[in-house]
Amino acid sequence: MSLRYLTAGETHGPQLTAIIEGLPSNLELDFEALNFQLQRRQKGHGRGRRMQIETDTAQIVGGVRHGRTTGAPVAVIVENKDWKHWTSVMNVEPVEGGDETKRRVFRPRPGHADLNGGLKYNLRDLRNVLERSSARETAARVAVGAIARQLLGRFGVKVAGHVVSIGGIEAAAPNLPIDELIAVTEESPVRVADKEAEQKMTELIDQMKKDGDTIGGVVECIVSGLPVGLGSHVQWDRKLDGRIAQAVVSINAFKGVEVGIGFEAARIPGSQVHDEILYSEEKGFYRGSNRAGGFEGGMTTGEPIVVRGVMKPIPTLYKPLASVDIDTKEAFTAQVERSDACAVPAASVVMEHVVAWEVAKAFLEKFGGDSVEEIQANLDNYLKQVEAY
Numbered sequence: 480m481s482l483r484y485l486t487a488g489e490t491h492g493p494q495l496t497a498i499i500e501g502l503p504s505n506l507e508l509d510f511e512a513l514n515f516q517l518q519r520r521q522k523g524h525g526r527g528r529r530m531q532i533e534t535d536t537a538q539i540v541g542g543v544r545h546g547r548t549t550g551a552p553v554a555v556i557v558e559n560k561d562w563k564h565w566t567s568v569m570n571v572e573p574v575e576g577g578d579e580t581k582r583r584v585f586r587p588r589p590g591h592a593d594l595n596g597g598l599k600y601n602l603r604d605l606r607n608v609l610e611r612s613s614a615r616e617t618a619a620r621v622a623v624g625a626i627a628r629q630l631l632g633r634f635g636v637k638v639a640g641h642v643v644s645i646g647g648i649e650a651a652a653p654n655l656p657i658d659e660l661i662a663v664t665e666e667s668p669v670r671v672a673d674k675e676a677e678q679k680m681t682e683l684i685d686q687m688k689k690d691g692d693t694i695g696g697v698v699e700c701i702v703s704g705l706p707v708g709l710g711s712h713v714q715w716d717r718k719l720d721g722r723i724a725q726a727v728v729s730i731n732a733f734k735g736v737e738v739g740i741g742f743e744a745a746r747i748p749g750s751q752v753h754d755e756i757l758y759s760e761e762k763g764f765y766r767g768s769n770r771a772g773g774f775e776g777g778m779t780t781g782e783p784i785v786v787r788g789v790m791k792p793i794p795t796l797y798k799p800l801a802s803v804d805i806d807t808k809e810a811f812t813a814q815v816e817r818s819d820a821c822a823v824p825a826a827s828v829v830m831e832h833v834v835a836w837e838v839a840k841a842f843l844e845k846f847g848g849d850s851v852e853e854i855q856a857n858l859d860n861y862l863k864q865v866e867a868y
């Protein structure tokens with residue numbers, strides 16, 4: 480059975496829930512490390528007041544005993560502390576003129592899921608769409624991805640992310656060894672590899688906030704320590720670069736993805752794009768560069784995976800854009816919900832975790848076994864085969 484998960488839960492409901500199926504047994508989980516990833520997702524300049532209310536922690540309520548997976552489905556819960564402020568809004572059927580109607584959403588926000596969701600599901604309170612389309616759900620995805628990350632870590636695979644640009648302000652290309660990129664701390668939970676650029680980004684976000692506006696950016700994720708041959712060229716839905724692209728664009732507000740040099744490849748000749756093949760006794764086959772971002776033919780090359788994601792500006796604007804009242808059909812400005820001005824740093828953490836998930840899934844497809852020991856044996860056997868090739 481391949482690795483899979485589902486999430487459930489509303490942003491102002493009691494909790495988010497995720498069920499993971501297909502994890503091997505005997506994976507030792509580090510709960511502190513898991514919660515650290517959740518806390519990183521809450522940080523970064525530009526987040527709104529909600530993040531001061533929440534202190535995200537994962538409770539594992541199934542599939543783990545004595546700190547180790549048993550092979551059973553793993554169930555994870557992340558509570559919404561904000562729930563207590565929303566219980567009546569979420570539970571009481573709105574009565575005309577009653578308190579609950581005040582939170583009804585009926586002037587959809589351009590850029591959010593409000594209007595499409597309302598039309599599609601025939602819902603006249605667009606809160607029913609908003610509650611699930613909110614990026615609050617990404618807390619559950621980070622919890623799930625943090626477990627995938629620990630599974631990969633067990634086999635020496637490392638995942639790191641950083642902010643490349645915000646509003647066109649570019650941080651210098653990091654060129655940091657992955658260990659330094661990973662070395663995020665409590666004080667600096669999200670990596671911007673260039674302090675001067677980070678300061679300018681902060682000022683831009685503050686300006687946007689003052690103007691009632693929002694701003695997006697570009698984030699990058701790197702995965703190192705992978706063997707050649709995860710994913711496959713033989714069928715479209717087995718190409719791992721394609722699967723990662725889908726996962727990245729599935730993150731709320733992500734509108735683009737690049738693998739390796741990405742769009743730059745359209746501007747320069749092939750001689751400057753493709754990575755030359757080299758061989759040495761100690762390394763085996765390797766590449767002189769990694770412009771391909773770790774992929775050829777939908778399979779890993781053995782070089783680090785490098786993917787970038789583009790996040791559009793947050794849709795909720797405190798100075799709202801034009802919209803239409805769904806009852807009267809009159810022109811109005813869009814409704815304003817409490818909101819972030821910029822969530823690019825947080826989104827870089829989300830991206831690390833959705834990528835970690837896809838890589839872990841492909842890793843288990845290749846080396847699958849029911850316990851980590853069985854996977855290790857399969858991996859060792861394959862590495863021997865590659866070495867002897």
Ligand SMILES: Cc1cc2nc3c(=O)[nH]c(=O)nc-3n(C[C@H](O)[C@H](O)[C@H](O)COP(=O)(O)O)c2cc1C
Pocket residue numbers: 527590591592612613614617730731732733793794795817818819820822825826829
């Ligand atoms: C970490 C994170 C935080 C977000 N915070 C907000 C927010 O506060 N307000 C908002 O309107 N959108 C926010 N978004 C974006 C919306 O969730 C997203 O634009 C919406 O679900 C519509 O989906 P789409 O943009 O992918 O089409 C956030 C996204 C992420 C990844």
Ligand SMILES: C=C(O[C@@H]1CC(C(=O)O)=C[C@@H](OP(=O)(O)O)[C@H]1O)C(=O)O
Pocket residue numbers: 490527528529530612613614615616618731816817818819
């Ligand atoms: C709750 C989170 O992000 C939320 C994502 C979000 C949206 O519309 O996507 C809107 C805001 O929700 P609220 O109105 O409750 O403040 C963000 O805070 C989170 O990241 O945990």
